Amino acid sequence: MRKILFSFAALLCFALPVHALDTSVKVYDDANLLTDYEEQQLSIQAQNFVDKYDMDLVLVTTSYNDGKGTKAYAQDFYDYNDFGVGNTNDGILFLIDRTYGYNDTYMVTTGHAILVYDDARINYILDDIYAVRNNGYYTMFSTFISSSSTYADLGVAPSNENMYIDENGEYREKRVFPLFMSIVISIIVPTIIVIILLLKNKMVRKATKATAYLDESTISYTQREDRFITTHTTRTYVPRSSSGRGGGSHGGSSISRGSSGTSHGGGGRRM
């Protein structure tokens, strides 16, 4: 009986991803925006990208996003169809969603790709695509691939220098024990405490004030005047976008979790 149950469960497991696709196919033109030839060309470019950067690249068009919204549709498409390279499903996906009658685009990053494409780079890629939005869908997709390649060549974005992707694909901060800082604190704090305790042994002090003997009620002022003399103003150039790790989450990649639970970076725009 148990054996039967087990095999039934096993069958279910295999049966579940009903929509599972052949992940070696990189172009899904469900909205029929591309010609077969264009699809072929994009497939080749996508495959080159995958081979070169060890990250998946998926191009999708749809005319109906299942009512999920563009972003969730893009994320789910990637997650539920098991795209991605390696344990953390590294890769990027670009969707053009025609559900609302517009070109709603969305770029999803997953795994290592989250580090390469920070929010700023995603915006630059979307800018590049936006610039060619009137040149047809093929150009938009092809621009996506070439622009993404440019940044993949640059590797991890500087804003993500202190971040890493853990074994579950989560975007995390690299933490290094601040040894020097800790030693400095560990020297200063005990020194202050010891000085305070040392001073407790010194109780004899010359009195220099007579404040204890002042009758506060007798204080009266015959002059109490603050004369304004001058004012001066200086301006120092301090750029607002303070580089470095100032705000922690400033720069870097914004993360959202899809319905599958996987963390993604990404960004989109109506074009």
Next chain:
Amino acid sequence: MNGTIDHKCPNCAAVLKFNPHGQNWKCEYCKSEFDSAQIEAINEKSGKVIDETTEAVKLQKDFNGMDIYSCPNCGAQIVADENTTATSCVYCKSTAILKNKLVGEFNPTKIIAFHKTKEDAISAFQKIRKGRPFAPKEFNNPKNIDEMSGIYIPFWIYDFQANGNLQADAKRVNTWRSGDYMITKTDVYLALRSGHMEYDKIPVDGSERFSNDIMNSIEPFDYNELVDFNHAYLSGFLAEKYDVDSDKALTDAVERVKNSTTDVLRNSITGYTSVVVTSANHDLQLTNKEYVLLPVWMLNIKYKDKIYTFAMNGQTGKMIGDIPIEKKKVIIWWICLFVLTFLVCIIVYLIGGIR
């Protein structure tokens, strides 16, 4: 009258001693107790008798700076230096008040009586290591007390009226952001202050023998308990007369009043980022001075062949003195604290506090 006086119990003629806890006089033999009004009455009634019966002739004067008296009680010789006004006979332990030194300008106007006994001083000394981990362990052992005496120390107390003028450069700095620029605006003011204030009863130690710093450190005394001087308070204690005259002692008080007056005026300049006093002058008027005796327990502590002086305010019980520091303890503490702090850093890091 080159004599010593003592106060005798009207009931049994034994010596009456001042009792700090009861703030009265107690006869150690018949246990009779007398309050200050009664003592006053006894004094007046028997003032003449005291002079006659307890007259202790000053035998020698200024012998190596020492005066020699004969004890009114047993006739033994009492040696006292020229500043001592109350002492005790080394043989019969009875108090000898050297009255001839408490006349004229050396007659104090007021006194604060002892509130703390010798036992109080010892127990305060035993507690002195509390909260002071660097004190040697054996230091506050009462057996280290080399010498302990309850002394009425001569103090000058001064009242002042002070007028002060003060000039200061005051700056107010505001900083804000405007686009990509930080704007810093500095407003400069000239602050002028003139004020009047009064100070009451600033004490200055009038005895060369006791360090001014120590006497400063046991301040303050509660002047509400300042009463008219009466010889009877001295019984059972030592007393000194002043050897630092009023004019000399005054300079210390003047310095303190000037500093405090400047402080008051300076602190009335508020609302600025920085205030720098450029000039301050004072006009002080001494409105009253008094010569008083204030109660102090002096403890000399002998530790590792060195003498450390401690003093306790005989009224409030505040005990002060510099305690030796054991270097080994300091080093051990520092190392332990270093390790502890470092561990805290590691824990904070592991919890996720430090980026």
